[in-house]
Amino acid sequence: MIQDLLAPAVLIGIASSGIRLATPYLYATIGETFGQLSGVLNLGVEGIMLMGAYSGFYVTFKTGNPVLGLLAAIVVGGLMGLGMAIISVTFQAEQGISGIGVYLFGLGMSDLLFQKSLGTVETVSGFQPVEIPFLSQIPVLGQIFFRHNLLVYAAFLLVPVAWFVINKTTWGLKIQAVGQNPAAADALGVSVSAVRYATVTLGGVLSGIAGASLSIGLLNVFQQNLTSGMGFIAVALVYFGGWSPVGVLLGSLLFSLVNALQNWVQVLGIPIPSDFAVMMPYVLTILALVFAVRKVTQPAALTKPFERGEG
Amino acid sequence: MQRPGRSKTRRPWWERWLGPLTPILAALAAFLLGAIMLLALGADPIRAYGSMFEGAFGSVNAFADTIVKATPLLFVGIGICVAFRGGVINIGGEGQLVVGALAATVAAINLPYWPSWAIIPFTLLLGFLGGALWGAIPGVLKAYLNVNEILTTIMMNAIAVQGMNYLLRGPLMDPLQIEQGSFIPQTARFPLAADLPRLVPTRMHLGVILAVLAAVLVWALLWRTTIGFRIRAVGLNPNASRRAGIRVGRYAVMAMLLSGALAGLGGAVQVLGVHHRMFTDGSAMGFTGAAGFNGIVAALFGQLHPIGTIPASVLFGAMIVGANKMQRAVQVPSALITALNGLVVVFVVASEIWRRRLARRSELLNIDRALDTQSDSSQEAGT
Amino acid sequence: MRKTYLVLATLLLAGMLLAACGGAATPAPAEEAKPFRVAVVMPSAINDLAFSQSMYDALSAIQAEKGEENFQFAYSDGLFVVDDAAAAIRDYASQGYDLVIAHGSQYGSSLVEIAPDFPETSFAWGTTVDTFADQGVTNVFAYEARSEQGGYVNGVMAAKLSESGIIGVVGPIETGDAKLYVEGFKAGVAATDPQAEVRVNWIGSFSDVALASEAAQTHINAGADVLTGTAQMVTGAIGVAKERGVLWFGTQSDQTSLSPEIVVANQVYHWEVVLNQMIDLIESGTLGGQAFAIDLANGGEVITYNPDFDLPAEVRSLAEDTVKGIADGSITITLP
Structure with missing residues (x-):
C-alpha cells in the first residue's frame, strides 16, 4: 500500500494538489514577510484573509466578475492592513495582542456581513483553471504546474518579484534597515513610520488576496470561518522561511505537499488513524526545522515599536 | 523635603486618574462603535448594553459565570506573564490547555475509588505536567535548536487537537457511547470525588482560588527568587545575562515550561471544575473557549503582571459572558459579538500609548522634583 | 497630529462598519399573549x-405552520x-421558555447539570439517545437522526451510478x-455492488473548506x-465535484442549490417531526424522559431528488424501494 504512494499518477496528484493548497499561504506569507522584515509582527493575518475572502466573494457574486472581486479583496485587505499599521506604528501597540484583536474583528465581521448580505452559502464562478497553451501539454510537468487558475500562477510569480524588491531595490534595503536598526535608518533620513506603514498595508493587501484566492479561486464559496486557521499557519511559515521569499515558498510547499500526501494516504487506505494523518504536515514542519542546519536571525527590531529618542 | 505647593511640579488632578482609566475609556469607545453596529442591525443599544452588564454582574449567578469564565483566562494569562517576561512568546495556550486537560482526564477516569483529597491534587498535578511537557518542547527547540517558538506553538496547537480527537473517539471514548451507538466523542463522566468543590451554590468552583493562588506564587517567583530574577533578566537582555554568567537557554526553557504548565493546570481545572468529562467538537475551542488566545490579551491588559492579570481576566471574562447575554437579549448574530470583542482588544491595546506617556511624564516630573529639591537644598546650604 | 490620526482611524472604522451593516434590520420579536416559546442553542x-x-429550518417550518402568534423561537x-452554550x-x-433545545452532542454534560434546576422547563438534547433518566432527570428529551438510513439509500444510488466502481x-x-x-x-454501496470500493477521507475538522476541497x-x-x-465544510468538496464533473450526494440539509448540475440526491433532516411530538407532550404535561429519532419511516428524514439531474428511472425506483424497505423494516442496516 505504501508503495502505491510512489505511483506516477499519485505523485502528480500530490504535486498539483500541493501547489493549489500552497497558493493562499504564499500570498499571506510573502505579505507577512514584508511586514516582519520592517519590524512589525501582524498576528491578524487570519482576520484580514477572512475579510478579503468575503469581499472578493461578495463583489464577484454581485457583478459576476472575479476581477472586480479581486480588486475588492485588495482594497479591503489594504484597509485592514492600514488599520493594523495605525495601531502598531502610530499607536505603538503591543503587536502580538493587537493582531489577535484584528483577527477577532475579521472573524466576526466577515461572518456578520455574510449573514446580512448573502444569508446562505452561495457559489460563484470565480477564476477558472487556465491551461497554458503548449506548457500544459508537457507530460507530468504540464499536469502539475500549468493547469491552475490565474491566482495560483500569480502567487508563484510573486516569489521572484518579492525577492527582487527585498534584495535589489532601495526600498527593499530600506525595509531591512528599518527592521534591523530603526534608529540608524532614521538617522540616515529613512522614515521608519512610512516604511512600516507601507509594508504592513502591503501585507494586508496580500492577505486579502490570499483570502480571495480561496473564495473566488480554489473554492468559489464563502462561509463562516472559511480560512479555518490558515492565517495563523501562514504566520508560522514566515518563521520557517526565515524572512526570505524563497524560504516561505519552501515552507508553504512543504506544508501543503505533506497535506496533499496525507489526503492520499487516507484515500489509498493506508491503515493509520485519520487523526495522525491530519497531524503530519504540522509535525513535519517542526521536524524539518529541527533537522535543518541554518543560521537565521530574526529582524532585530521585530515587534519593537520605534519612537524617536526625543523623550 | 517635599513642597506640594509648587505648581510647576504638580500633575493636574485629572492626569492622575487618566492613566488607569485609559483602557476603560478605550473600551467605551469600542462599545460606541458597537452601538452603531447594533443600531444598523435594528437593535436597541441601550437595552443591549444594559443586558450585557446584567449578564456579567447582574446577579450572583451572573457574577459566578463571569468568574468561571475568567478562571482559565487567568491561568493562561499568568503563564503568559512568565513567558513574556522570559522573552519567549507562547501562542500555544490552546494546545497546552488541551494536553493538560487530557492528562487529568486519563487519571480521573481510571481512578474510580480514590477519595477527593487524593484524586484532585493528583489529577491537577498531571494537568500541570502535561502542560509543562507541551510548553517545554517549543522551549527546548527554541533554546537549543533555534526553532522559533511562534511557529512551534502554532503547529503544536493543531497537533494537540488531532491527538485529542484521536483519543476521544478511540481509546478514551465513553463505553456507553459505543453501546448506545451514538459515538459522541467524549469520555465517561469522572468519579464524583474528582469534582472540584463549589464555593457558593453557584457554578463557581475551587479553581478560581487556585488561579489566584497561582498568580500570587508566580508573582513571588518572578520578583522574590533568583530563578525569577534570572528569567526576567534573560527576557530583558539576553546578551547581558549571558555575559553575567546566566545560562540563557535554560531559563528560556524554564519560562516556556512554566507557561505551558500553568495553562495545562488551567485545562485540568476547567475539566474537573466545569465539565467533569472531556469532549471534543473537532477543534480546541469547544473546550477551551479560545482561552489560549484570550489569556494573552488578559495578561497584556494586566501589564504582564500576574497580580494585574487577575482584574484583567475578570473584566475580559465579564465582557465575554455579558456579550453572549446581549446576543440572547436582543437576538443579534453572535458574529457581532466576536467582531466587538476584536474592536475592544484593538482599542484598548492602542490606547496604552497614553498610559505609557503619562507614566513617563510623571516619572520626568518626579525627576524634576528631585532635582529641584536638590538645588533648593544646595541653595539653602549656600546661604 | 496624533488627534488627526485618531479621528481618521475612528472615521475609517465607523465608515466601514456603517457600510457593513447597511443590511436589512430585524426587529426584536414582539411579546404576544401566550405562544409556545422555544429557544435553541447551536454550535455552527x-x-x-x-x-x-437543519434545526433552524425545522423551527421556521413549525412557525410557518402554527403561525407566529402561537409559536415563537x-x-x-x-x-x-461549550460553557458559553x-x-x-x-x-x-x-x-x-417552554422548550430549550441543546442542539449539539457536546452540550450534554452541561445540560445534565442545568435541567434539574428548572423542573418546570422542558429541555431537548441532540443528537443522542440519552435522556439522563438513569440519573433521575425527568425533563430532558433526547433526539437523534438515524443518519445511516439516508446514508444507505444514498449508497445504493451511488453504487448504481458509479462507473469506475470507486x-x-x-x-x-x-x-x-x-x-x-x-x-x-x-x-x-456494499449491498448493491459488492465489487465497488468506498474510500473515506476524514479531514480532521468541521471548518477546513480548503482541505475538504x-x-x-x-x-x-x-x-x-x-x-x-457530511458536515459544513463539504461545500468545498461540492465545488470540486462540479468543476470535475463527478456526482455528489448530500446529507443534513438540501445542498442542491450549490451545484444543480451534479447533486443527485440529499438526505434532508426534518426535525419538526420529532419537535412536534415533543411540543404535544409538553402541552399535555410530559416534560421529558423520552428519546426520539428521525428516520425514513416517520418522515423526519427525506430523500430529496434534484429535479435538474437526469436520474435514470431504474435507479430512482430502486432508491424509492430502498426507502420503503428501510421504513417497513424489510431492509435492515447492520453497522460494524
Whole structure:
C-alpha cells in the first residue's frame, strides 16, 4: 500500500494538489514577510484573509466578475492592513495582542456581513483553471504546474518579484534597515513610520488576496470561518522561511505537499488513524526545522515599536 | 523635603486618574462603535448594553459565570506573564490547555475509588505536567535548536487537537457511547470525588482560588527568587545575562515550561471544575473557549503582571459572558459579538500609548522634583 | 497630529462598519399573549447548509405552520464554546421558555447539570439517545437522526451510478452523526455492488473548506466518480465535484442549490417531526424522559431528488424501494 504512494499518477496528484493548497499561504506569507522584515509582527493575518475572502466573494457574486472581486479583496485587505499599521506604528501597540484583536474583528465581521448580505452559502464562478497553451501539454510537468487558475500562477510569480524588491531595490534595503536598526535608518533620513506603514498595508493587501484566492479561486464559496486557521499557519511559515521569499515558498510547499500526501494516504487506505494523518504536515514542519542546519536571525527590531529618542 | 505647593511640579488632578482609566475609556469607545453596529442591525443599544452588564454582574449567578469564565483566562494569562517576561512568546495556550486537560482526564477516569483529597491534587498535578511537557518542547527547540517558538506553538496547537480527537473517539471514548451507538466523542463522566468543590451554590468552583493562588506564587517567583530574577533578566537582555554568567537557554526553557504548565493546570481545572468529562467538537475551542488566545490579551491588559492579570481576566471574562447575554437579549448574530470583542482588544491595546506617556511624564516630573529639591537644598546650604 | 490620526482611524472604522451593516434590520420579536416559546442553542451558524441549518429550518417550518402568534423561537448560534452554550441554556430556561433545545452532542454534560434546576422547563438534547433518566432527570428529551438510513439509500444510488466502481467520502472526524452516515453509506454501496470500493477521507475538522476541497480532488484523481460527504465544510468538496464533473450526494440539509448540475440526491433532516411530538407532550404535561429519532419511516428524514439531474428511472425506483424497505423494516442496516 505504501508503495502505491510512489505511483506516477499519485505523485502528480500530490504535486498539483500541493501547489493549489500552497497558493493562499504564499500570498499571506510573502505579505507577512514584508511586514516582519520592517519590524512589525501582524498576528491578524487570519482576520484580514477572512475579510478579503468575503469581499472578493461578495463583489464577484454581485457583478459576476472575479476581477472586480479581486480588486475588492485588495482594497479591503489594504484597509485592514492600514488599520493594523495605525495601531502598531502610530499607536505603538503591543503587536502580538493587537493582531489577535484584528483577527477577532475579521472573524466576526466577515461572518456578520455574510449573514446580512448573502444569508446562505452561495457559489460563484470565480477564476477558472487556465491551461497554458503548449506548457500544459508537457507530460507530468504540464499536469502539475500549468493547469491552475490565474491566482495560483500569480502567487508563484510573486516569489521572484518579492525577492527582487527585498534584495535589489532601495526600498527593499530600506525595509531591512528599518527592521534591523530603526534608529540608524532614521538617522540616515529613512522614515521608519512610512516604511512600516507601507509594508504592513502591503501585507494586508496580500492577505486579502490570499483570502480571495480561496473564495473566488480554489473554492468559489464563502462561509463562516472559511480560512479555518490558515492565517495563523501562514504566520508560522514566515518563521520557517526565515524572512526570505524563497524560504516561505519552501515552507508553504512543504506544508501543503505533506497535506496533499496525507489526503492520499487516507484515500489509498493506508491503515493509520485519520487523526495522525491530519497531524503530519504540522509535525513535519517542526521536524524539518529541527533537522535543518541554518543560521537565521530574526529582524532585530521585530515587534519593537520605534519612537524617536526625543523623550 | 517635599513642597506640594509648587505648581510647576504638580500633575493636574485629572492626569492622575487618566492613566488607569485609559483602557476603560478605550473600551467605551469600542462599545460606541458597537452601538452603531447594533443600531444598523435594528437593535436597541441601550437595552443591549444594559443586558450585557446584567449578564456579567447582574446577579450572583451572573457574577459566578463571569468568574468561571475568567478562571482559565487567568491561568493562561499568568503563564503568559512568565513567558513574556522570559522573552519567549507562547501562542500555544490552546494546545497546552488541551494536553493538560487530557492528562487529568486519563487519571480521573481510571481512578474510580480514590477519595477527593487524593484524586484532585493528583489529577491537577498531571494537568500541570502535561502542560509543562507541551510548553517545554517549543522551549527546548527554541533554546537549543533555534526553532522559533511562534511557529512551534502554532503547529503544536493543531497537533494537540488531532491527538485529542484521536483519543476521544478511540481509546478514551465513553463505553456507553459505543453501546448506545451514538459515538459522541467524549469520555465517561469522572468519579464524583474528582469534582472540584463549589464555593457558593453557584457554578463557581475551587479553581478560581487556585488561579489566584497561582498568580500570587508566580508573582513571588518572578520578583522574590533568583530563578525569577534570572528569567526576567534573560527576557530583558539576553546578551547581558549571558555575559553575567546566566545560562540563557535554560531559563528560556524554564519560562516556556512554566507557561505551558500553568495553562495545562488551567485545562485540568476547567475539566474537573466545569465539565467533569472531556469532549471534543473537532477543534480546541469547544473546550477551551479560545482561552489560549484570550489569556494573552488578559495578561497584556494586566501589564504582564500576574497580580494585574487577575482584574484583567475578570473584566475580559465579564465582557465575554455579558456579550453572549446581549446576543440572547436582543437576538443579534453572535458574529457581532466576536467582531466587538476584536474592536475592544484593538482599542484598548492602542490606547496604552497614553498610559505609557503619562507614566513617563510623571516619572520626568518626579525627576524634576528631585532635582529641584536638590538645588533648593544646595541653595539653602549656600546661604 | 496624533488627534488627526485618531479621528481618521475612528472615521475609517465607523465608515466601514456603517457600510457593513447597511443590511436589512430585524426587529426584536414582539411579546404576544401566550405562544409556545422555544429557544435553541447551536454550535455552527444557522446558514451552514448542514447540522445547525437543519434545526433552524425545522423551527421556521413549525412557525410557518402554527403561525407566529402561537409559536415563537429564539436562537443562539455559533456557540462552539461549550460553557458559553451552557450559560445560554441556563439563561433561556430562566426566561421561561417552554422548550430549550441543546442542539449539539457536546452540550450534554452541561445540560445534565442545568435541567434539574428548572423542573418546570422542558429541555431537548441532540443528537443522542440519552435522556439522563438513569440519573433521575425527568425533563430532558433526547433526539437523534438515524443518519445511516439516508446514508444507505444514498449508497445504493451511488453504487448504481458509479462507473469506475470507486466512491469517495469526505468526512470531518470519525464520530457521531458523521460516522453513522458514512457507515450507512458504505453498507448501502456494499449491498448493491459488492465489487465497488468506498474510500473515506476524514479531514480532521468541521471548518477546513480548503482541505475538504483537496480531499475531493484526491478522490477524483484516485478514480472516484461519485462523492458524498457530511458536515459544513463539504461545500468545498461540492465545488470540486462540479468543476470535475463527478456526482455528489448530500446529507443534513438540501445542498442542491450549490451545484444543480451534479447533486443527485440529499438526505434532508426534518426535525419538526420529532419537535412536534415533543411540543404535544409538553402541552399535555410530559416534560421529558423520552428519546426520539428521525428516520425514513416517520418522515423526519427525506430523500430529496434534484429535479435538474437526469436520474435514470431504474435507479430512482430502486432508491424509492430502498426507502420503503428501510421504513417497513424489510431492509435492515447492520453497522460494524
